[in-house]
Amino acid sequence: MKYLWRLLPLSLILLMSGCGVQNLSALDPQGPVAEMQYSLIQLSLYIMIFVLVIVFAIYIFVLYRFRERPGDTHIPKQVHGNRTLETIWTTIPILLLLMLAIPNVMDTFTLADVSVNEEGEESEDGEMDHVVVEVMAHQFWWEFTYPDYDITAGQDMYIPTDTRIIIELQSSDVQHSFWVPALAGKQDNVPGIQNDMWFEAPEEGVYMGKCTELCGPSHWLMDFKVIAVDPDTFETWASNMAEPPSNVTEPEGEVAVDGRGVFEQSCISCHAVGDDGGNIGPNLTNYGEREVLAGYMDPTDENLEAWLRDTQEYKPGNEMPNFDHEAINDEEMAALIEYLNELKILEEE
Amino acid sequence: MSYEKAQSKNVIWDWLTTVDHKKIGIMYLAGGAFFFALGGLEAILMRIQLMFPEFTFVQAQTFNELLTMHGTTMIFLAAMPLLFGFMNFIIPLQIGARDVAFPFLNALGFWLFLFGGILLNVSWFVGGAPDAGWTAYVPLSSESPGHGLDYYVLGLQIGGAGTLIGGINFLVTIINMRAPGMSMMRMPLFTWSSFVASMLILFAFPALTIGLLLLMLERLFGATYFAVDFGGNVIIWQHLFWIFGHPEVYILILPAFGIFSEVLATFAKKRLFGYSAMVFATLIIGFLGFMVWAHHMFTVGMGPVANAIFAVATMAIAVPTGIKIFNWLLTLWGGRIQFTTANLFALGFLPSFVMGGVTGVMLATSAANYQFHDTYFVVAHFHYVIIGGVVFGLFSGTFYWWPKMFGYRLNETLGKWFFWLFLIGFHLTFFVQHFLGLMGMPRRVASYLPGQGLDSMNFISTMGAFLMTVAFILLLVCIFVSTKNRTNVADPWDGRTLEWTTPTPVPEYNFAQTPLVRELDAYWHEKYEGDGKMKAAEPLEDIHMPNGTILPVVMSLGLVVAAFGLIYLVHPLTIVGFAITFGAMFVRSIKEDHGYHIPVEAIKRDKEEG
Numbered sequence: 025m026k027y028l029w030r031l032l033p034l035s036l037i038l039l040m041s042g043c044g045v046q047n048l049s050a051l052d053p054q055g056p057v058a059e060m061q062y063s064l065i066q067l068s069l070y071i072m073i074f075v076l077v078i079v080f081a082i083y084i085f086v087l088y089r090f091r092e093r094p095g096d097t098h099i100p101k102q103v104h105g106n107r108t109l110e111t112i113w114t115t116i117p118i119l120l121l122l123m124l125a126i127p128n129v130m131d132t133f134t135l136a137d138v139s140v141n142e143e144g145e146e147s148e149d150g151e152m153d154h155v156v157v158e159v160m161a162h163q164f165w166w167e168f169t170y171p172d173y174d175i176t177a178g179q180d181m182y183i184p185t186d187t188r189i190i191i192e193l194q195s196s197d198v199q200h201s202f203w204v205p206a207l208a209g210k211q212d213n214v215p216g217i218q219n220d221m222w223f224e225a226p227e228e229g230v231y232m233g234k235c236t237e238l239c240g241p242s243h244w245l246m247d248f249k250v251i252a253v254d255p256d257t258f259e260t261w262a263s264n265m266a267e268p269p270s271n272v273t274e275p276e277g278e279v280a281v282d283g284r285g286v287f288e289q290s291c292i293s294c295h296a297v298g299d300d301g302g303n304i305g306p307n308l309t310n311y312g313e314r315e316v317l318a319g320y321m322d323p324t325d326e327n328l329e330a331w332l333r334d335t336q337e338y339k340p341g342n343e344m345p346n347f348d349h350e351a352i353n354d355e356e357m358a359a360l361i362e363y364l365n366e367l368k369i370l371e372e373e
Numbered sequence: 374m375s376y377e378k379a380q381s382k383n384v385i386w387d388w389l390t391t392v393d394h395k396k397i398g399i400m401y402l403a404g405g406a407f408f409f410a411l412g413g414l415e416a417i418l419m420r421i422q423l424m425f426p427e428f429t430f431v432q433a434q435t436f437n438e439l440l441t442m443h444g445t446t447m448i449f450l451a452a453m454p455l456l457f458g459f460m461n462f463i464i465p466l467q468i469g470a471r472d473v474a475f476p477f478l479n480a481l482g483f484w485l486f487l488f489g490g491i492l493l494n495v496s497w498f499v500g501g502a503p504d505a506g507w508t509a510y511v512p513l514s515s516e517s518p519g520h521g522l523d524y525y526v527l528g529l530q531i532g533g534a535g536t537l538i539g540g541i542n543f544l545v546t547i548i549n550m551r552a553p554g555m556s557m558m559r560m561p562l563f564t565w566s567s568f569v570a571s572m573l574i575l576f577a578f579p580a581l582t583i584g585l586l587l588l589m590l591e592r593l594f595g596a597t598y599f600a601v602d603f604g605g606n607v608i609i610w611q612h613l614f615w616i617f618g619h620p621e622v623y624i625l626i627l628p629a630f631g632i633f634s635e636v637l638a639t640f641a642k643k644r645l646f647g648y649s650a651m652v653f654a655t656l657i658i659g660f661l662g663f664m665v666w667a668h669h670m671f672t673v674g675m676g677p678v679a680n681a682i683f684a685v686a687t688m689a690i691a692v693p694t695g696i697k698i699f700n701w702l703l704t705l706w707g708g709r710i711q712f713t714t715a716n717l718f719a720l721g722f723l724p725s726f727v728m729g730g731v732t733g734v735m736l737a738t739s740a741a742n743y744q745f746h747d748t749y750f751v752v753a754h755f756h757y758v759i760i761g762g763v764v765f766g767l768f769s770g771t772f773y774w775w776p777k778m779f780g781y782r783l784n785e786t787l788g789k790w791f792f793w794l795f796l797i798g799f800h801l802t803f804f805v806q807h808f809l810g811l812m813g814m815p816r817r818v819a820s821y822l823p824g825q826g827l828d829s830m831n832f833i834s835t836m837g838a839f840l841m842t843v844a845f846i847l848l849l850v851c852i853f854v855s856t857k858n859r860t861n862v863a864d865p866w867d868g869r870t871l872e873w874t875t876p877t878p879v880p881e882y883n884f885a886q887t888p889l890v891r892e893l894d895a896y897w898h899e900k901y902e903g904d905g906k907m908k909a910a911e912p913l914e915d916i917h918m919p920n921g922t923i924l925p926v927v928m929s930l931g932l933v934v935a936a937f938g939l940i941y942l943v944h945p946l947t948i949v950g951f952a953i954t955f956g957a958m959f960v961r962s963i964k965e966d967h968g969y970h971i972p973v974e975a976i977k978r979d980k981e982e983g
Contacts, residue, residue, distance in 0.1 A: 044812030045826040050744045051811050064741040065811075072731035079698060079727050086705045087720065090641070091712070099901065100708045105647035105700075113699040114692060121688045124738060129681040131740035136677035193674075198513040199607065201672060201747060205813045209743020212673045214608065215512060216601035219674035232825075236747040236815040238440075238506045239513060241433040244818035320822055340433055 048232040050205035057208040057223040060131055067127065071120050135209075138190050138220040154188040155258075157181060161193070161200035161213035163239055164246040164342055165306050165319060175265040176296075178306025180314060181233070181250045184258035185225055193219040201237035204250050210236050225252035230315055241341040247319045257370070261310075264369035268298045268309055272367050283363025286356045290347065297367060305344060312368035325361050332357065376969050382921070390921035392476035393881055397483050398462030399778065404487050405454035411494070412446035413845060415439045420802075420838035423831050426823040436819035437504040438521065442494075444507030445525065448621065449532055450490040452759070455767050456628045457486075457539055460567045462778055464543060466872035466879065467561045469552025469888045474545040476919045477961070482539035484929035489532025492933050496524035506817060508618070511599035511610045515591045520940055526589040527936040531929070533578055533585070540574030543567055552871070553910040554890035558652065561870045561894075562645060565652050566631030569659040570624045576663065577620035584613035593939060608673060615666035623662040626758065627655060629766025630697060633719045636769050637701055639866050640716035641708030644894060647700040654693035654700075661690045671742045680739040687737035694730055698723065713866070714788030718769035721796050722761060729757025732807065747817075750810030756803045768795070768848075773866070780877050781859040787851035795844035801837025805830040869897035874907050876979075882916045885976045913977070915970040922966070927957040 046052050053059040140154045158169040159181075168181045183189050193202055195213035203210035208223035225231065235246035253261065275284050287297070294304035301308075317323040318331050318339055332352070335344040352360065388396060419439050422430040431439065461479065465472055473479050496502045503525035505514035514522050547568045551560070560568075588610070590596035597603035599610055638645045645651060665687040671680050701723060710716070732754040736745050745751060768791075776782045809830050814821060821827050864873040874896050875883055886909035892898035899907055935950025937943070 044808075045824070048813040048825055049811065050813065051808075058744075061741050061744050064738055065735065065744065068735040068738050068741060072734060075695075075731060076727060079702070080724060082699075082702050083723055086702055087710065090705060090708050090710050092709045096709060098709065100641070100643045102644040103646060103703075103707065104644065105650060106703070109699070109703065110647055110650050110696065114696060117692050117695045121691060121734070124734070125685050125688055128684055128738045128740055132681050132684065133677045135740055135743070136680075198516070199510055203815070205744065205811075209741070210672050210746060211743065214673055216605075216607060217674060232813065234813065234815055238437070238510070238817040241437060241504075241819070243437075244433065244815075244820055247822075 045232075047206045047229055050209075052206060054206040054227060054229065054231065055208065055223050055225045057135065058206055060134070061209050064128060064131055068124050071124055075117075075120065135221070138222050140188065140190065154190055155184060156190045156192065157183070158192045158194065159202055159213065161195045161197075161202065161235065161239075161246075162343075163197050164235070164242040164339055166202075166233075166246075166248040167303075167306065170262065173262040173266060175262060176303070176307050177265060177310065178308065179248050179316075179319060180310070181248060182258060182261050183225060183250060183252050184255040185228055185252050187255065188222055188224055191221045191223070193221070198239050199237050200235045200239050200246070202233065203236045204231050204233040206231050207250060212237060225250070228252050228254060242339040245318070245320050245339050247316070249315045251315070261370055265309055268369055272309060272369060273298060275363055275366060277362065277366070279359050280363045280366055282356070283359035283361070286352060286360040287363060290352060291360075294344070308364065308367060310367060310369045311364050312366055313370060325365070328361050328364065329357055332360075376971055376975065387921065389926055390480075390923045392472075392480045392919050392921055394461045394465050394473045394476065394479060395778075395879055395881075395883075397479050398458045398460075400483055401454045401458030401461055401486075402778075404483075404490070405451050405458055408446050408450035408490055409452075409455065410845075412443050412451050413842065415443040415446065417838055417842055419443065420835040422820065424835040425832070426821050426825075426828050428820060431819075433819035434501070434504065437506075437817070438497075438502040440817055441503045441506050441509075441521075441525075442497075445493065445503070445529070446490075447759075448507060448625070449529060449536075450486070450493070452625050452763050452767070453536060454486055454490075456567075456570075456625065456763075457482075457536075459563075459632070459767075459770050459774065460539075460543060460628060463774060463872055464546065464564050464567055465550070466777075466875055466883060467564045467870050468547065468550060468555055469871050469884060469890065470546065470550035471883050471887075471916065472919070473542050474549055475542050477922065477925065478538050478542050480922070481925040481928060482535040482542065484925045485535030485538065485932070486532050488929040488933045489528045489530075489535060492531060492936055493524055493528030496521050496528075508614055509588065509610075510614075511588065511591075511607045512601070514610075515588060515599050522588075523592055523940040526585045526592065527939060530582060530585050530589070531932050531936060533582055534932075535929075536574060537578045537582075540571040540578070543571040544575065547571075552884075552887050552890050555895070558649065559890055559893045559895070561631075562634035562648070562651055562655075563628065563631030566627040566634070566655050569655050570627040573620040573624045573627075573659055573662060577617045577624065580613050581617035584610055584617070587613075589939070593942065608670075611670055611673060612666070615669045616663075619666040619669065620659075620662045622755075622758070623658060625763045626766075627659065629722075629763045630655065632766045632770040632773070633701065633722055634704075635870065636715050636719040636773050637704050638894075639773070639869055640711040640713055640719075641705045642711075642867070643704055643708040644869075644897075645700070646703040646706070647696075648893060650696055651700055654696045657693040658690060661686065661693070665690065668737055668739075668742075671739045672746050684737050684739035684742075688734055691730065691734050698727060698730075713772065714783065714785055714792055715769050715772035715866075717789065717792045718765045718772065721792065722765040722769070725757060725761030725765065725796075725799070729754060729761050732757065745810065747815055748810030749806040749814045749816055752816050753803045753806035753810065756799075756806075760799055760803070768792075774872075776860075776862060776865045777872060777875075777877055777879065780861045781855055781857075782862075782865060784851050784855045784858070787847060787854060791844050791847045791851055794840055794847065798837045798840030798842075798844055801840060802834050803837070805833050809834070864896075867900075869894040871895055871907070880976075880979050882918065882971055882976070885916075885980060886913055887911050913973055915972055916976065917968055917970055919968045920966055922961075924957045924961050928954045931955075931957065 044051050053062040156171055160167040167178055169176045193211055193213045195215045200213040201210045202213055207225055211219045211221045229252055231250040233248040233250055275281055292301040294302045295308045297309050314323050317327055321327045331338050332347050334346050336346055422428055422436055501519050501521045503521035505517050587598045591598055597605045599605045599607050634645055665683055667683040668687045736742055736754055772783050772788055812826055814827050861877045863877050888907035889910040931950050931953030935947050938947030938950055
């Protein structure tokens with residue numbers, strides 16, 4: 025019986041960890057940073073449940089014991105206070121808070137430490153022991169630049185597993201916030217200021233990321249993905265992003281060649297494939313491998329056409345114009361979609 | 374004006390020109406209740422939109438306007454004015470005064486609030502309400518198209534001036550106008566907590582005013598305080614806003630704490646346990662409230678040193694708050710607890726607020742806050758403290774003081790139905806939101822995608838919101854149904870403090886003779902240790918009263934006209950508006966107004982009738 029009390033918070037934690045979708049929920053951490061934060065959440069929750077149990081016990085007892093009974097008209101003793109009691113309930117909370125404050129201060133400094141070991145930058149097998157990613161937030165999409173590789177990607181952030189990822193956050197317009205709950209808590213993308221953070225992903229997987237600072241009408245659609253792959257695949261991905269394979273640079277199918285033409289006519293001033301094109305919208309070099317379209321839609325042909333025809337309907341307030349049938353006719357649209365779907369850099373032909 | 378003339382005014386004109394703190398208090402309550410209903414409507418529209426994933430009940434842009442106006446309305450136009458209503462009506466009665474220190478300013482403060490609030494809401498009808506959140510973070514707010522944010526900066530500046538005036542007025546009133554014998558340490562807790570809240574208003578609102586002024590200059594006249602491209606800094610706004618914004622939540626909660634202290638003591642029939650500890654805890658909360666604003670900004674990149682300091686400072690607030698909670702519990706201990714509706718809300722507050730308090734400590738844990746920040750966990754937390762604390766306090770105060778203000782008790786049966794429905798609806802709405810946040814739902818999202826595990830809890834939350842709506846409608850029914858119970862009882866609850874010594878309805882001069890205060894809980898002391906009547910501190914004399922005046926309405930109206938001129942950059946209109954306001958101020962300055970006297974005979978007549 026006396027151990028049952030200990031199980032109460034534990035069962036709550038079990039209940040909590042059952043909540044949510046894996047790779048999205050902060051209650052199901054997938055990396056050391058999220059785990060550190062999760063254990064801090066657990067610690068604070070245990071302390072707080074301890075407080076709640078005490079307060080609720082006194083509360084229920086008092087309400088039951090001292091309720092007015094029918095016919096009772098006595099006047100209670102008018103008590104002024106009790107110094108001993110008041111000292112106790114001032115001191116104990118201070119001790120409880122110290123139990124939480126000390127690990128919190130340590131973790132706060134650990135999380136802010138984005139320094140890397142300059143000497144050990146490359147480990148013995150020639151792989152980087154950390155990867156820097158500059159994260160530029162835009163209304164309403166994400167741009168990921170890897171300065172050490174000289175590449176830029178949009179929406180999908182590829183990272184190698186078991187490697188420290190140093191994130192440098194910036195914004196090109198209003199304030200955004202970068203949050204991948206399963207890997208790490210958020211930091212803000214503040215215009216004019218760079219914020220740094222770090223995380224690691226031990227397991228391969230696709231982790232959901234979200235913008236958490238109100239940034240306009242499509243704030244709720246400003247999602248992205250963090251895709252953790254093994255370090256070799258990451259190196260392949262990075263070098264193919266820098267120098268795309270021939271299926272991307274020189275499409276072979278007849279329709280895809282036409283599609284490239286449409287792309288060059290209508291899209292290239294804002295979107296780049298390889299080095300070729302503008303940087304106003306997301307880089308599309310690996311569009312064919314996107315998890316989702318426009319940050320949240322299934323990447324089907326129908327959705328892609330619907331999106332291109334009426335981007336303002338699907339993501340109101342974004343910078344991309346609508347392309348009606350005068351701008352791109354049905355045949356051109358089909359060709360463009362074919363071309364875009366073939367933009368794959370990880371699968372060799 | 375003579376006494377007779379003052380007695381024979383047209384009803385509408387009387388209310389427009391009144392400087393009586395009781396009538397102004399009732400107007401604050403009416404205005405606040407209207408905006409409370411409006412903010413509630415905005416909330417329910419948002420909850421309907423979030424009932425299902427990818428629901429299209431309202432558009433994303435409209436949703437952003439709803440969330441902005443819900444927050445702004447509830448904080449500035451509902452919670453604060455409702456508290457100001459009680460403060461206006463009750464504080465002079467609790468300290469044995471005939472009015473507040475500056476009756477004219479009191480009226481001006483009310484009309485500024487009302488016109489500021491109306492101005493803000495005009496934006497709905499002229500192209501869209503503000504859409505950048507109640508926090509109006511730049512550059513989203515400074516670059517927001519349309520005029521919504523212009524209405525925000527001007528409406529809040531006008532309303533904020535009213536609040537500042539009100540706060541100063543309460544400070545001076547409480548310092549200067551206490552009855553003989555009412556030392557600071559004999560003041561009822563509601564007066565004490567309102568005093569501390571007024572101090573917070575005095576120091577916090579200027580920060581908001583400056584922020585709003587800068588934002589206005591940026592939006593209307595192309596200034597570049599926050600424009601990064603011109604060397605501006607967007608973080609300045611966040612600091613200015615939260616230097617105001619954090620004390621603001623204590624401005625709201627402290628008077629509510631005061632109400633609970635009165636209600637719990639009254640219905641436990643016991644003196645408040647640890648009165649002086651309660652007073653010092655209130656002062657410490659007020660002081661620390663200014664030291665912790667940056668805990669709203671843990672993720673903007675202040676660095677680990679600032680984050681650690683603000684985290685520890687924030688946790689420290691749990692200590693005085695804990696002292697208050699245990700003192701309330703010990704006030705109940707050994708008492709004879711009566712479960713009236715007023716007390717049910719106070720008793721419902723205790724566990725609800727403690728739950729909001731512990732999530733506050735969790736949020737203060739800066740490293741964990743990176744997960745909590747700007748998610749539904751935060752939404753759950755602040756609704757637990759604001760509804761579980763402030764709104765429960767307002768409802769408790771409503772049921773407690775209603776008989777004094779309006780001469781009849783609210784129906785207890787309906788009141789208890791209202792309480793239980795509201796309590797259950799409230800927990801149903803917001804408890805699940807803690808989990809939604811940690812499961813990956815950011816706040817201020819116009820919708821969410823299916824398949825992310827967020828569907829069922831959002832549905833439950835919306836059901837809870839419907840229940841709260843039903844409960845609120847029940848309150849309105851309760852108020853309407855109860856009007857037939859008019860009894861004009863002076864002291865329905867066996868009260869402890871001076872407001873219950875006045876006859877009901879309270880005469881315009883409050884006290885025929887200023888009472889002499891001999892103890893804390895002065896009236897209780899006289900009832901159980903003395904002869905049941907307050908000793909008079911002065912002979913029965915003619916009472917000097919201030920005249921009513923329409924000038925506060927004119928001044929406020931002038932500022933609204935000027936605001937329209939500024940919003941649409943029609944400069945002649947701006948000049949006309951300011952001319953009206955300054956003209957009225959000029960008239961007020963040069964016109965001699967000595968008020969009038971209520972003759973002793975009239976007071977004696979009142980006494981015999983009473």
